[in-house]
Amino acid sequence: MTTTTQHQRSEGVRAAASGLTMFAAVMLVMCGMLDIFRGIMAIADDEVFINTPHYVFRFDLTSWGWIHLGLGVVAMAVGIGLVVMQKWARIMGVGVAALLIIGNFLDIPYAPLWSVTLIALYGFIIWALCVVQPDSESY
Structure with a gap:
């Protein structure tokens, strides 16, 4: 691929890219x-969760x-930004999801099944x- 020629994507590839983003x-x-x-639930009633007395990240x-x-509020805001195809939301989406993976990992002793699922x-x-690498005109 030369610098003067731009690779055009097929309709199927574009549909897949937009489908994965959605x-x-x-x-x-x-x-x-x-x-x-x-x-x-954790703010309102602490007794809902398992209590682990010797957890390192207690x-x-x-x-x-x-x-x-x-983090949930931020995740929802970024998700809405992804729906309207904002570039910042795509970048923030990866970061927020990574932070939530870390948060849920550290929270495994309190809600194991829920944490692993999330x-x-x-x-x-x-x-x-x-x-996916979206076309530059959509982002």
Whole structure:
């Protein structure tokens, strides 16, 4: 490919790229909402979660609640930005999903099944945002 010639993508490739971006957007909004609910549960009632007395990264569950609530709100905002095809949202989506993977990993002793599920979903979101190279005119 020379610098003067620009490679044109087929309609199928463009559809796949926009489909994966939309998948990431919807999943980011949904997972962000789940983290918001998780944060509200931890803030409102600490007895909902498992108590692990000798956990290295032990925080008060109310603190974990505020962390998940804040990151969930940011994840939803970035997901909405992805729906309207904003370039900043694509970059932030990878970063926010990575932060939420770390947050959910550190939170495994308090809600193991929920944490592992969300880690997998955020991994899919990162994959969907990184695997496609959208056309420059759409971003």
